[in-house]
Amino acid sequence: MKITALLVLKAAPETTDPVILSNASDVSHFGYFQRSSVKEFVVFVGRTVASRTPPSQRQSVQHEEYKVHAYNRNGLCAVGFMDDHYPVRSAFSLLNQVIDEYQKSFGETWRSAKEDSSQPWPYLADALTKFQDPAEADKLLKIQRELDETKIILHKTIDSVLARGEKLDSLVEKSSDLSMASQMFYKQAKKTNSCCTIL
Protein backbone atom coordinates (compact mmCIF):
# COMPACT_ATOMS: atom_id res chain seq x y z
CA MET A 1 0.00 0.00 0.00
CA LYS A 2 2.06 2.88 -1.11
CA ILE A 3 1.82 6.25 -2.62
CA THR A 4 4.14 6.81 -5.51
CA ALA A 5 3.59 10.47 -6.17
CA LEU A 6 1.55 13.48 -5.18
CA LEU A 7 1.02 16.42 -7.45
CA VAL A 8 -0.74 19.73 -7.10
CA LEU A 9 -1.75 21.35 -10.34
CA LYS A 10 -3.63 24.33 -11.47
CA ALA A 11 -6.31 22.97 -13.68
CA ALA A 12 -6.74 25.58 -16.30
CA PRO A 13 -9.87 25.76 -18.41
CA GLU A 14 -10.10 22.84 -20.71
CA THR A 15 -8.12 24.14 -23.62
CA THR A 16 -4.74 24.55 -22.03
CA ASP A 17 -2.62 22.12 -20.16
CA PRO A 18 -2.67 22.23 -16.42
CA VAL A 19 0.25 23.86 -14.72
CA ILE A 20 2.13 21.91 -12.13
CA LEU A 21 2.41 23.81 -8.87
CA SER A 22 4.08 21.22 -6.73
CA ASN A 23 5.36 17.75 -7.12
CA ALA A 24 6.58 15.07 -4.75
CA SER A 25 7.36 11.56 -5.75
CA ASP A 26 8.89 8.53 -4.19
CA VAL A 27 10.72 6.57 -6.80
CA SER A 28 13.11 4.80 -4.53
CA HIS A 29 11.80 1.41 -5.34
CA PHE A 30 12.58 1.76 -9.02
CA GLY A 31 15.95 1.08 -10.40
CA TYR A 32 18.32 4.01 -10.74
CA PHE A 33 17.99 4.30 -14.45
CA GLN A 34 14.27 4.26 -14.48
CA ARG A 35 13.78 7.01 -12.01
CA SER A 36 13.82 9.96 -14.32
CA SER A 37 11.52 8.31 -16.81
CA VAL A 38 9.14 7.41 -14.05
CA LYS A 39 9.15 10.99 -12.91
CA GLU A 40 8.31 12.19 -16.36
CA PHE A 41 5.62 9.63 -16.69
CA VAL A 42 4.13 10.83 -13.44
CA VAL A 43 4.18 14.41 -14.65
CA PHE A 44 2.56 13.60 -17.93
CA VAL A 45 -0.17 11.35 -16.64
CA GLY A 46 -0.88 13.79 -13.85
CA ARG A 47 -1.35 16.57 -16.34
CA THR A 48 -3.64 14.46 -18.49
CA VAL A 49 -5.83 13.33 -15.65
CA ALA A 50 -6.04 16.80 -14.19
CA SER A 51 -7.07 18.27 -17.47
CA ARG A 52 -9.86 15.78 -17.73
CA THR A 53 -11.26 16.21 -14.28
CA PRO A 54 -14.09 18.66 -14.25
CA PRO A 55 -14.15 21.15 -11.38
CA SER A 56 -15.50 20.10 -8.01
CA GLN A 57 -15.30 16.48 -8.94
CA ARG A 58 -13.33 13.53 -7.85
CA GLN A 59 -12.07 10.92 -10.18
CA SER A 60 -10.20 7.66 -10.05
CA VAL A 61 -8.55 6.10 -13.02
CA GLN A 62 -6.74 2.83 -13.39
CA HIS A 63 -3.50 3.05 -15.29
CA GLU A 64 -1.40 -0.08 -15.58
CA GLU A 65 -0.75 -1.00 -12.01
CA TYR A 66 -1.44 2.37 -10.50
CA LYS A 67 -4.62 4.01 -9.49
CA VAL A 68 -4.57 7.69 -10.13
CA HIS A 69 -6.91 9.69 -7.96
CA ALA A 70 -7.68 13.26 -8.80
CA TYR A 71 -9.67 15.88 -6.99
CA ASN A 72 -10.39 19.15 -8.58
CA ARG A 73 -11.64 21.98 -6.45
CA ASN A 74 -12.29 25.26 -8.18
CA GLY A 75 -9.32 24.99 -10.43
CA LEU A 76 -6.86 23.65 -7.90
CA CYS A 77 -6.32 20.03 -8.58
CA ALA A 78 -4.55 17.42 -6.49
CA VAL A 79 -3.49 14.18 -8.08
CA GLY A 80 -2.19 11.12 -6.31
CA PHE A 81 -0.63 7.96 -7.69
CA MET A 82 -1.40 5.02 -5.48
CA ASP A 83 -1.33 1.31 -5.91
CA ASP A 84 -4.44 -0.81 -6.02
CA HIS A 85 -4.54 -1.65 -2.37
CA TYR A 86 -4.71 1.87 -1.10
CA PRO A 87 -8.28 2.51 -0.04
CA VAL A 88 -10.00 5.01 -2.24
CA ARG A 89 -11.53 6.96 0.57
CA SER A 90 -8.28 7.53 2.33
CA ALA A 91 -6.80 8.67 -0.93
CA PHE A 92 -9.44 11.30 -1.38
CA SER A 93 -9.27 12.52 2.16
CA LEU A 94 -5.53 12.83 1.72
CA LEU A 95 -6.03 14.89 -1.42
CA ASN A 96 -8.49 17.03 0.48
CA GLN A 97 -5.96 17.70 3.15
CA VAL A 98 -3.27 18.51 0.64
CA ILE A 99 -5.45 21.05 -1.10
CA ASP A 100 -6.46 22.68 2.15
CA GLU A 101 -2.87 22.90 3.23
CA TYR A 102 -1.83 24.37 -0.06
CA GLN A 103 -4.50 26.98 0.04
CA LYS A 104 -3.54 27.87 3.56
CA SER A 105 0.10 28.28 2.79
CA PHE A 106 -0.02 29.79 -0.66
CA GLY A 107 -3.30 31.65 -0.64
CA GLU A 108 -4.35 32.59 -4.11
CA THR A 109 -0.98 33.14 -5.66
CA TRP A 110 -1.22 29.96 -7.61
CA ARG A 111 -3.93 31.33 -9.81
CA SER A 112 -1.43 33.43 -11.67
CA ALA A 113 1.05 30.67 -12.29
CA LYS A 114 1.69 30.19 -15.95
CA GLU A 115 4.41 27.61 -16.02
CA ASP A 116 5.50 24.66 -13.96
CA SER A 117 7.02 25.75 -10.73
CA SER A 118 10.01 23.82 -9.68
CA GLN A 119 10.17 24.82 -6.03
CA PRO A 120 9.70 21.87 -3.80
CA TRP A 121 7.09 22.23 -1.16
CA PRO A 122 8.26 20.43 1.96
CA TYR A 123 4.79 19.71 3.17
CA LEU A 124 4.10 17.58 0.17
CA ALA A 125 7.21 15.50 0.65
CA ASP A 126 6.36 15.01 4.31
CA ALA A 127 2.83 14.09 3.43
CA LEU A 128 4.10 11.54 0.98
CA THR A 129 6.12 9.73 3.62
CA LYS A 130 3.62 10.14 6.39
CA PHE A 131 0.65 8.94 4.46
CA GLN A 132 2.13 5.76 3.14
CA ASP A 133 -0.01 4.19 5.78
CA PRO A 134 -3.58 4.92 4.78
CA ALA A 135 -4.74 5.03 8.37
CA GLU A 136 -2.90 8.28 8.84
CA ALA A 137 -4.70 10.01 6.06
CA ASP A 138 -8.15 8.85 6.86
CA LYS A 139 -9.30 9.51 10.39
CA LEU A 140 -12.19 7.18 9.96
CA LEU A 141 -9.86 4.35 9.12
CA LYS A 142 -7.73 5.13 12.12
CA ILE A 143 -10.68 5.19 14.43
CA GLN A 144 -11.99 1.97 13.00
CA ARG A 145 -8.66 0.32 13.49
CA GLU A 146 -8.37 1.46 17.08
CA LEU A 147 -11.88 0.34 17.81
CA ASP A 148 -11.11 -3.08 16.42
CA GLU A 149 -8.05 -3.35 18.59
CA THR A 150 -10.06 -2.31 21.60
CA LYS A 151 -12.64 -4.90 20.77
CA ILE A 152 -10.00 -7.60 20.64
CA ILE A 153 -8.64 -6.53 23.99
CA LEU A 154 -12.11 -6.58 25.44
CA HIS A 155 -12.70 -10.05 24.15
CA LYS A 156 -9.56 -11.20 25.87
CA THR A 157 -10.68 -9.48 29.03
CA ILE A 158 -13.99 -11.23 28.94
CA ASP A 159 -12.25 -14.56 28.49
CA SER A 160 -10.09 -13.96 31.52
CA VAL A 161 -13.09 -12.80 33.52
CA LEU A 162 -14.83 -16.05 32.64
CA ALA A 163 -11.80 -18.02 33.80
CA ARG A 164 -11.83 -16.02 37.01
CA GLY A 165 -15.48 -16.89 37.43
CA GLU A 166 -14.70 -20.56 37.12
CA LYS A 167 -11.97 -20.32 39.71
CA LEU A 168 -14.23 -18.45 42.06
CA ASP A 169 -16.82 -21.17 41.66
CA SER A 170 -14.36 -23.86 42.63
CA LEU A 171 -13.25 -21.76 45.57
CA VAL A 172 -16.80 -21.45 46.76
CA GLU A 173 -17.24 -25.19 46.60
CA LYS A 174 -14.11 -25.81 48.56
CA SER A 175 -14.93 -23.24 51.19
CA SER A 176 -18.40 -24.67 51.74
CA ASP A 177 -16.91 -28.15 52.09
CA LEU A 178 -14.45 -26.78 54.59
CA SER A 179 -17.17 -25.18 56.66
CA MET A 180 -19.14 -28.43 56.67
CA ALA A 181 -16.12 -30.34 57.81
CA SER A 182 -15.36 -27.89 60.58
CA GLN A 183 -18.95 -28.09 61.75
CA MET A 184 -18.71 -31.87 61.99
CA PHE A 185 -15.48 -31.46 63.88
CA TYR A 186 -17.16 -29.13 66.39
CA LYS A 187 -20.08 -31.46 66.93
CA GLN A 188 -17.81 -34.39 67.44
CA ALA A 189 -15.75 -32.50 69.97
CA LYS A 190 -18.87 -31.46 71.86
CA LYS A 191 -20.12 -35.01 71.87
CA THR A 192 -16.91 -36.32 73.25
CA ASN A 193 -16.98 -33.66 75.90
CA SER A 194 -20.53 -34.26 77.04
CA CYS A 195 -20.34 -37.93 77.95
CA CYS A 196 -17.34 -37.93 80.25
CA THR A 197 -18.98 -39.14 83.35
CA ILE A 198 -17.79 -42.69 82.85
CA LEU A 199 -14.05 -42.74 83.27
Next chain:
Amino acid sequence: MQARRGQSSYRDRTDEFFGIVETLRRSTAPDAANNVPYGGGGGGRREDPRSAVANQSEFKKRAAVIGLAINQTSQKLSKLAQLAKRSSVFDDPTREIQELTAVIKQEISSLNSALIDLQAVRNSHNDERTISRDTTTHSATVVDDLKNRLMDTTKEFKDVLTLRTENMKIHEIRRQRFTSNPSKESTNPFVRQRPLASKPAATQPAPLPWASSSSSSSSSSQLVPRRQGEAESSPLLQQSQQQQQQQQQMVPLQDTYMESRAEALHNVESTIHELSNIFTQLATMVSQQGEIAIRIDQNMEDTLANVEGAQSQLARYLNSISSNRWLMIKIFFVLIAFLMVFLFFVA
Protein backbone atom coordinates in the same frame (compact mmCIF):
# COMPACT_ATOMS: atom_id res chain seq x y z
CA MET B 1 -53.05 -44.91 -19.36
CA GLN B 2 -56.37 -44.54 -17.88
CA ALA B 3 -55.65 -41.59 -15.68
CA ARG B 4 -54.76 -39.16 -18.44
CA ARG B 5 -57.80 -36.98 -18.26
CA GLY B 6 -56.37 -33.56 -18.28
CA GLN B 7 -56.57 -33.14 -21.97
CA SER B 8 -59.70 -32.00 -23.64
CA SER B 9 -60.24 -35.02 -25.81
CA TYR B 10 -61.90 -37.81 -23.93
CA ARG B 11 -64.65 -40.14 -24.87
CA ASP B 12 -67.78 -40.16 -22.90
CA ARG B 13 -68.65 -43.78 -22.45
CA THR B 14 -71.21 -43.32 -19.71
CA ASP B 15 -73.85 -45.32 -21.57
CA GLU B 16 -71.49 -48.17 -22.10
CA PHE B 17 -70.77 -48.07 -18.45
CA PHE B 18 -74.43 -48.33 -17.52
CA GLY B 19 -74.75 -51.36 -19.80
CA ILE B 20 -71.80 -53.03 -18.21
CA VAL B 21 -73.14 -52.34 -14.74
CA GLU B 22 -76.37 -54.06 -15.69
CA THR B 23 -74.46 -57.02 -17.04
CA LEU B 24 -72.38 -57.28 -13.98
CA ARG B 25 -75.28 -57.00 -11.68
CA ARG B 26 -76.86 -59.85 -13.51
CA SER B 27 -73.77 -61.95 -13.30
CA THR B 28 -73.04 -61.29 -9.57
CA ALA B 29 -69.41 -60.39 -10.15
CA PRO B 30 -68.94 -57.40 -7.84
CA ASP B 31 -66.61 -55.05 -9.67
CA ALA B 32 -63.54 -56.01 -11.77
CA ALA B 33 -62.71 -55.27 -15.36
CA ASN B 34 -63.98 -51.78 -15.64
CA ASN B 35 -62.52 -50.38 -18.75
CA VAL B 36 -64.53 -47.26 -18.55
CA PRO B 37 -62.73 -43.93 -18.69
CA TYR B 38 -62.62 -42.18 -15.38
CA GLY B 39 -63.59 -38.80 -16.56
CA GLY B 40 -66.82 -39.90 -18.06
CA GLY B 41 -67.45 -42.46 -15.39
CA GLY B 42 -67.19 -40.05 -12.54
CA GLY B 43 -70.75 -38.84 -12.85
CA GLY B 44 -72.26 -42.21 -13.43
CA ARG B 45 -70.69 -43.77 -10.40
CA ARG B 46 -72.97 -42.10 -8.00
CA GLU B 47 -75.89 -44.19 -9.06
CA ASP B 48 -74.19 -47.42 -8.24
CA PRO B 49 -75.75 -48.80 -5.11
CA ARG B 50 -73.20 -51.33 -4.10
CA SER B 51 -70.85 -50.09 -1.47
CA ALA B 52 -68.00 -52.14 -2.78
CA VAL B 53 -68.23 -50.55 -6.15
CA ALA B 54 -68.87 -47.20 -4.52
CA ASN B 55 -65.66 -47.65 -2.59
CA GLN B 56 -63.81 -48.44 -5.70
CA SER B 57 -65.42 -45.60 -7.56
CA GLU B 58 -64.33 -43.33 -4.79
CA PHE B 59 -60.83 -44.59 -5.40
CA LYS B 60 -61.17 -44.03 -9.09
CA LYS B 61 -62.58 -40.57 -8.66
CA ARG B 62 -59.66 -39.59 -6.57
CA ALA B 63 -57.21 -41.15 -8.97
CA ALA B 64 -58.83 -39.23 -11.78
CA VAL B 65 -58.59 -35.96 -9.88
CA ILE B 66 -54.97 -36.60 -9.07
CA GLY B 67 -54.16 -37.44 -12.65
CA LEU B 68 -55.78 -34.24 -13.80
CA ALA B 69 -53.89 -32.19 -11.26
CA ILE B 70 -50.59 -33.78 -12.27
CA ASN B 71 -51.26 -32.85 -15.83
CA GLN B 72 -52.04 -29.27 -14.97
CA THR B 73 -48.92 -29.05 -12.86
CA SER B 74 -46.75 -30.33 -15.67
CA GLN B 75 -48.25 -27.75 -17.99
CA LYS B 76 -47.43 -24.98 -15.57
CA LEU B 77 -43.99 -26.45 -15.19
CA SER B 78 -43.37 -26.27 -18.92
CA LYS B 79 -44.43 -22.62 -18.85
CA LEU B 80 -42.02 -22.00 -16.02
CA ALA B 81 -39.24 -23.73 -17.91
CA GLN B 82 -39.87 -21.48 -20.86
CA LEU B 83 -39.78 -18.39 -18.70
CA ALA B 84 -36.56 -19.50 -17.05
CA LYS B 85 -34.87 -20.12 -20.35
CA ARG B 86 -36.03 -16.93 -21.85
CA SER B 87 -34.98 -14.47 -19.21
CA SER B 88 -32.38 -11.98 -20.29
CA VAL B 89 -30.36 -9.58 -18.27
CA PHE B 90 -32.67 -6.65 -18.18
CA ASP B 91 -36.27 -7.66 -18.27
CA ASP B 92 -36.15 -10.48 -15.84
CA PRO B 93 -39.61 -11.80 -14.96
CA THR B 94 -38.44 -12.69 -11.49
CA ARG B 95 -41.67 -12.07 -9.78
CA GLU B 96 -43.70 -14.21 -12.12
CA ILE B 97 -41.18 -16.98 -11.97
CA GLN B 98 -41.24 -16.92 -8.22
CA GLU B 99 -45.01 -16.94 -8.07
CA LEU B 100 -45.16 -19.80 -10.49
CA THR B 101 -42.54 -21.68 -8.56
CA ALA B 102 -44.45 -21.28 -5.33
CA VAL B 103 -47.69 -22.40 -6.94
CA ILE B 104 -46.09 -25.44 -8.49
CA LYS B 105 -44.42 -26.40 -5.24
CA GLN B 106 -47.69 -26.18 -3.41
CA GLU B 107 -49.43 -28.26 -6.00
CA ILE B 108 -46.77 -30.92 -5.93
CA SER B 109 -46.95 -31.23 -2.16
CA SER B 110 -50.72 -31.41 -2.19
CA LEU B 111 -50.54 -34.02 -4.93
CA ASN B 112 -48.13 -35.99 -2.81
CA SER B 113 -50.46 -35.99 0.15
CA ALA B 114 -53.43 -36.80 -2.06
CA LEU B 115 -51.56 -39.74 -3.49
CA ILE B 116 -50.76 -41.01 -0.02
CA ASP B 117 -54.40 -40.66 0.92
CA LEU B 118 -55.34 -42.56 -2.18
CA GLN B 119 -53.08 -45.37 -1.23
CA ALA B 120 -54.49 -45.46 2.29
CA VAL B 121 -58.00 -45.51 0.91
CA ARG B 122 -57.11 -48.34 -1.35
CA ASN B 123 -55.60 -50.30 1.50
CA SER B 124 -58.61 -49.75 3.71
CA HIS B 125 -60.94 -50.74 0.93
CA ASN B 126 -58.96 -53.83 0.28
CA ASP B 127 -59.33 -54.79 3.88
CA GLU B 128 -63.06 -54.17 4.10
CA ARG B 129 -64.48 -56.02 1.21
CA THR B 130 -63.84 -59.17 -0.70
CA ILE B 131 -60.62 -58.83 -2.52
CA SER B 132 -60.62 -59.61 -6.16
CA ARG B 133 -57.15 -60.13 -7.43
CA ASP B 134 -57.70 -58.13 -10.56
CA THR B 135 -58.99 -55.21 -8.60
CA THR B 136 -56.01 -55.12 -6.32
CA THR B 137 -53.53 -55.32 -9.15
CA HIS B 138 -55.46 -52.72 -11.05
CA SER B 139 -55.58 -50.25 -8.21
CA ALA B 140 -51.95 -50.92 -7.41
CA THR B 141 -51.04 -50.21 -11.00
CA VAL B 142 -53.02 -47.02 -11.04
CA VAL B 143 -51.39 -45.76 -7.88
CA ASP B 144 -47.94 -46.67 -9.15
CA ASP B 145 -48.57 -44.91 -12.39
CA LEU B 146 -49.68 -41.76 -10.66
CA LYS B 147 -46.66 -41.91 -8.41
CA ASN B 148 -44.32 -42.24 -11.36
CA ARG B 149 -45.96 -39.31 -13.06
CA LEU B 150 -45.60 -37.21 -9.96
CA MET B 151 -41.95 -38.18 -9.64
CA ASP B 152 -41.25 -37.19 -13.20
CA THR B 153 -42.93 -33.88 -12.67
CA THR B 154 -40.92 -33.25 -9.53
CA LYS B 155 -37.72 -34.11 -11.35
CA GLU B 156 -38.55 -31.70 -14.13
CA PHE B 157 -39.32 -29.06 -11.57
CA LYS B 158 -35.93 -29.55 -9.98
CA ASP B 159 -34.22 -29.31 -13.35
CA VAL B 160 -36.03 -26.11 -14.12
CA LEU B 161 -35.00 -24.65 -10.78
CA THR B 162 -31.37 -25.56 -11.37
CA LEU B 163 -31.49 -24.01 -14.79
CA ARG B 164 -32.99 -20.90 -13.29
CA THR B 165 -30.27 -20.57 -10.65
CA GLU B 166 -27.58 -20.99 -13.26
CA ASN B 167 -29.15 -18.31 -15.36
CA MET B 168 -29.35 -16.00 -12.42
CA LYS B 169 -25.68 -16.56 -11.71
CA ILE B 170 -24.75 -15.74 -15.27
CA HIS B 171 -26.87 -12.61 -15.15
CA GLU B 172 -25.22 -11.51 -11.96
CA ILE B 173 -21.80 -11.91 -13.46
CA ARG B 174 -22.82 -10.00 -16.54
CA ARG B 175 -24.43 -7.29 -14.56
CA GLN B 176 -21.37 -6.82 -12.44
CA ARG B 177 -19.24 -6.54 -15.50
CA PHE B 178 -21.40 -3.97 -17.17
CA THR B 179 -22.05 -1.69 -14.27
CA SER B 180 -18.59 -2.07 -12.87
CA ASN B 181 -16.72 0.31 -10.59
CA PRO B 182 -15.66 3.31 -12.65
CA SER B 183 -12.22 3.40 -11.11
CA LYS B 184 -11.37 0.34 -13.07
CA GLU B 185 -11.12 2.22 -16.31
CA SER B 186 -8.36 3.39 -18.47
CA THR B 187 -8.00 7.02 -19.23
CA ASN B 188 -4.72 6.83 -20.93
CA PRO B 189 -5.27 7.47 -24.58
CA PHE B 190 -2.35 5.39 -25.59
CA VAL B 191 -3.28 2.38 -23.60
CA ARG B 192 -6.05 0.62 -25.37
CA GLN B 193 -8.18 -1.15 -22.91
CA ARG B 194 -11.50 -2.42 -23.98
CA PRO B 195 -11.92 -5.57 -21.99
CA LEU B 196 -15.59 -5.94 -22.70
CA ALA B 197 -15.79 -4.74 -26.22
CA SER B 198 -16.18 -8.34 -27.15
CA LYS B 199 -19.31 -8.81 -25.08
CA PRO B 200 -22.09 -8.06 -27.47
CA ALA B 201 -25.08 -9.28 -25.56
CA ALA B 202 -27.79 -6.70 -25.21
CA THR B 203 -25.68 -4.02 -23.61
CA GLN B 204 -25.78 -1.29 -26.09
CA PRO B 205 -25.25 1.65 -23.72
CA ALA B 206 -22.97 -0.32 -21.44
CA PRO B 207 -19.60 -0.06 -23.18
CA LEU B 208 -19.88 3.67 -23.18
CA PRO B 209 -19.72 4.40 -19.44
CA TRP B 210 -16.26 3.19 -18.84
CA ALA B 211 -14.73 4.10 -21.99
CA SER B 212 -16.15 7.55 -21.84
CA SER B 213 -15.39 8.76 -18.40
CA SER B 214 -11.98 9.80 -19.46
CA SER B 215 -12.87 11.91 -22.42
CA SER B 216 -13.77 15.53 -22.43
CA SER B 217 -15.04 17.75 -25.15
CA SER B 218 -11.61 18.76 -26.21
CA SER B 219 -10.14 17.86 -29.52
CA SER B 220 -8.30 14.93 -28.01
CA SER B 221 -11.61 13.25 -27.58
CA GLN B 222 -11.60 12.73 -31.30
CA LEU B 223 -8.93 10.14 -30.75
CA VAL B 224 -10.93 8.39 -28.13
CA PRO B 225 -14.09 7.79 -30.12
CA ARG B 226 -12.09 6.45 -32.97
CA ARG B 227 -10.33 4.11 -30.64
CA GLN B 228 -13.57 2.83 -29.31
CA GLY B 229 -14.19 1.48 -32.67
CA GLU B 230 -16.73 -0.74 -34.07
CA ALA B 231 -19.85 -0.47 -32.00
CA GLU B 232 -20.38 3.28 -32.32
CA SER B 233 -21.72 5.46 -35.09
CA SER B 234 -20.73 9.05 -35.66
CA PRO B 235 -18.17 10.73 -33.45
CA LEU B 236 -20.36 13.74 -32.84
CA LEU B 237 -23.29 11.82 -31.53
CA GLN B 238 -20.85 9.84 -29.58
CA GLN B 239 -19.17 12.83 -28.05
CA SER B 240 -22.38 14.16 -26.67
CA GLN B 241 -23.25 10.71 -25.47
CA GLN B 242 -19.90 10.45 -23.86
CA GLN B 243 -20.20 13.76 -22.15
CA GLN B 244 -23.54 12.78 -20.85
CA GLN B 245 -22.23 9.43 -19.73
CA GLN B 246 -19.30 11.18 -18.23
CA GLN B 247 -21.54 13.47 -16.26
CA GLN B 248 -23.46 10.48 -15.11
CA GLN B 249 -20.20 8.82 -14.31
CA MET B 250 -18.97 11.72 -12.22
CA VAL B 251 -22.05 11.91 -10.11
CA PRO B 252 -22.00 8.23 -9.23
CA LEU B 253 -18.33 8.56 -8.35
CA GLN B 254 -19.06 11.40 -6.00
CA ASP B 255 -21.88 9.39 -4.56
CA THR B 256 -19.64 6.39 -4.27
CA TYR B 257 -17.14 8.42 -2.34
CA MET B 258 -19.78 9.88 -0.11
CA GLU B 259 -21.41 6.53 0.27
CA SER B 260 -18.20 4.94 1.29
CA ARG B 261 -17.66 7.62 3.89
CA ALA B 262 -21.18 7.15 5.17
CA GLU B 263 -20.65 3.43 5.30
CA ALA B 264 -17.43 3.84 7.21
CA LEU B 265 -19.21 6.04 9.73
CA HIS B 266 -21.95 3.47 10.12
CA ASN B 267 -19.35 0.83 10.74
CA VAL B 268 -17.70 2.93 13.36
CA GLU B 269 -21.01 3.55 15.03
CA SER B 270 -21.94 -0.10 15.11
CA THR B 271 -18.52 -1.00 16.44
CA ILE B 272 -19.01 1.45 19.24
CA HIS B 273 -22.37 -0.09 20.02
CA GLU B 274 -20.82 -3.51 20.20
CA LEU B 275 -18.16 -2.20 22.46
CA SER B 276 -20.74 -0.75 24.80
CA ASN B 277 -22.50 -4.11 24.86
CA ILE B 278 -19.30 -5.85 25.71
CA PHE B 279 -18.64 -3.42 28.51
CA THR B 280 -22.10 -3.93 29.96
CA GLN B 281 -21.67 -7.68 29.88
CA LEU B 282 -18.29 -7.34 31.49
CA ALA B 283 -19.75 -5.25 34.30
CA THR B 284 -22.56 -7.77 34.86
CA MET B 285 -20.17 -10.66 35.03
CA VAL B 286 -17.87 -8.90 37.42
CA SER B 287 -20.72 -7.96 39.75
CA GLN B 288 -21.96 -11.56 39.77
CA GLN B 289 -18.53 -12.75 40.60
CA GLY B 290 -18.33 -10.23 43.38
CA GLU B 291 -21.35 -11.88 44.92
CA ILE B 292 -19.64 -15.23 44.71
CA ALA B 293 -16.60 -13.78 46.42
CA ILE B 294 -18.77 -12.55 49.29
CA ARG B 295 -20.20 -16.04 49.69
CA ILE B 296 -16.76 -17.50 49.87
CA ASP B 297 -15.84 -15.00 52.52
CA GLN B 298 -18.86 -15.96 54.58
CA ASN B 299 -18.07 -19.63 54.29
CA MET B 300 -14.59 -19.02 55.56
CA GLU B 301 -15.87 -17.09 58.55
CA ASP B 302 -18.24 -19.92 59.41
CA THR B 303 -15.41 -22.35 59.20
CA LEU B 304 -13.31 -20.20 61.50
CA ALA B 305 -16.08 -19.99 64.10
CA ASN B 306 -16.64 -23.73 63.98
CA VAL B 307 -13.03 -24.54 64.38
CA GLU B 308 -12.67 -22.17 67.32
CA GLY B 309 -15.66 -23.69 69.06
CA ALA B 310 -14.33 -27.14 68.47
CA GLN B 311 -10.98 -26.13 69.85
CA SER B 312 -12.53 -24.79 73.07
CA GLN B 313 -14.52 -27.97 73.49
CA LEU B 314 -11.44 -30.03 73.15
CA ALA B 315 -9.61 -27.86 75.62
CA ARG B 316 -12.36 -28.38 78.15
CA TYR B 317 -12.29 -32.03 77.48
CA LEU B 318 -8.61 -32.10 78.04
CA ASN B 319 -9.12 -30.34 81.33
CA SER B 320 -11.81 -32.71 82.39
CA ILE B 321 -9.70 -35.67 81.35
CA SER B 322 -6.78 -34.46 83.39
CA SER B 323 -8.91 -33.68 86.49
CA ASN B 324 -10.93 -36.81 86.39
CA ARG B 325 -8.70 -38.76 88.79
CA TRP B 326 -10.32 -37.21 91.82
CA LEU B 327 -13.64 -38.67 90.91
CA MET B 328 -12.05 -42.01 90.29
CA ILE B 329 -10.33 -42.05 93.66
CA LYS B 330 -13.54 -41.10 95.40
CA ILE B 331 -15.45 -43.84 93.66
CA PHE B 332 -12.71 -46.29 94.55
CA PHE B 333 -12.92 -45.35 98.21
CA VAL B 334 -16.66 -45.78 98.19
CA LEU B 335 -16.21 -49.22 96.69
CA ILE B 336 -13.68 -50.21 99.31
CA ALA B 337 -16.08 -48.99 102.03
CA PHE B 338 -18.77 -51.27 100.68
CA LEU B 339 -16.38 -54.14 100.52
CA MET B 340 -15.51 -53.58 104.20
CA VAL B 341 -19.16 -53.53 105.15
CA PHE B 342 -19.72 -56.68 103.17
CA LEU B 343 -16.79 -58.40 104.77
CA PHE B 344 -18.07 -57.38 108.22
CA PHE B 345 -21.39 -58.93 107.54
CA VAL B 346 -19.97 -62.18 106.30
CA ALA B 347 -17.16 -62.47 108.78
